[in-house]
Amino acid sequence: MECPVCGEHLGDAGQVLEGLDRRYAPCHACSQARLDPRAPPPEAGQPCACGRRPLDQVMAAVHAVLADGGGLAPGAPLAAVGTPLLHPFPPLRSPPFLPPSSLILLTRYATPSLARRLLAEVPEVRGVVADRGIVPGVGGATHDLLAGCDVYAEARFTPAGPLVLYKQVSTCHIEAPRPRDPKVEATDRAVRRVLPDVFVDACAGVGTLGLAAALRLVPAVVLNDAWGPAAWFAGLNLHANREALLAGEVDLLASYADLRDVPAPAAPEPVAAARADQEILVYRGSLWDLPPLLPVAGLRLAALDPFEKDPDRLRRIARRWQDRAGGEVFIP
Structure with a gap:
C-alpha cells in the first residue's frame, strides 16, 4: 500500500503494531522535565542521544519557529501552538517521547513558508496542516495541508483485537485514541x-x-x-x-x-x-x-x-x- 499524499509505503496492521508499545518510551537518559502548557515555553531542549525528545520539548521547538516567523505571538502559551497527532498513534497512558518524523501538527498559526521551516528545523515534524476550524467532510470542508504528509496510523484496541486505522488529518474526522x-x-x-x-x-x-x-x-x-x-x-x-x-x-x-x-x-x-x-x-x-x-x-x-x-x-x-x-x- 502506498500513501496517497507522499507515496511512502503504508504497513499492514501487524507491521504498525510491532514494537508500538516501545516506540514512544524514554531511554534512561531522556529528560523527564514537563513544561507548563499555560505559559510561553523556555528554549527547547535538544533530542536525547537515543533520538527521542519529550512532546513538550518538541512543541516548544515548534513554538519558537512560529514565533520567530511571526505566525504566533512570542508570549503565547505553549498550548496555543496547535494539536499534535502522532504517526503511528496508540492510546497514550503517559507523555510520549518522539522519534524523528512522528508528529503531524494541526495549527492555526502556520503559513506555507513556516510549515516548510518546521519540517526543516524540527526533526520530529512529519507534516503541518492549517486548522480551518471545521469538521472535515461536513459540507465538503477540509483543512489545508501546508507541508509534508498528513496521513497517520491510529491504533485502536477493541474487545475482539487490535485495529490499525489510517486517516488523513486534512480530510478526515480525527480524535486521539483512548484505551477504551x-x-x-x-x-x-x-x-x-x-x-x-x-x-x-x-x-x-x-x-x-x-x-x-x-x-x-x-x-x-x-x-x-x-x-x-x-x-x-x-x-x-x-x-x-x-x-x-x-x-x-x-x-x-x-x-x-x-x-x-x-x-x-x-x-x-x-x-x-x-x-x-x-x-x-x-x-x-x-x-x-x-x-x-x-x-x-x-x-x-x-x-x-x-x-x-x-x-x-x-x-x-x-x-x-x-x-x-x-x-x-x-x-x-
Missing part, C-alpha cells in the same frame, strides 16, 4: 448480543465500527460513507487489517484521486471488496440508497453514527433506516 472507546465497545456488545449475519456501518467514516464488527467474524459486513476521502480510507483500512479477518484478498476498486474532490454519486459506488469466508464491502454514497445493495439473506444489524447528535433527529434516522432496510438498528 465507548462506541467500539457498544458495537462489540451489540454484535455479541444479536449475532447478525450482516452488519452495516452506514456512516462509517474510515471504518472503525464496521471493522470492529468484522473482527467478531460476522459473515457479511458493509461499510459506507458519503464523504469520498473517508470511504477511501475505509477501503485502505480493510486492506491493512485483512490478516485478522476471514475476508481473503482485498480489491481496492477506486483510487484516492477518484474520490478526493468528486461529489457523492447518485447511487453508492463500490470502493473496496473482499469475498472469502467473510464478505466485506465498502461503498461511497448516501446511506439511504444503500439498502438495495445489502446481502439479502440473514439477520441485519446496523450502526448509525452520523455527526449530528440531536436525539429526536437520531430517532427519526433510525426509524427511517429500519423502514428501508429492516433488521435491528443501534446508535453507538
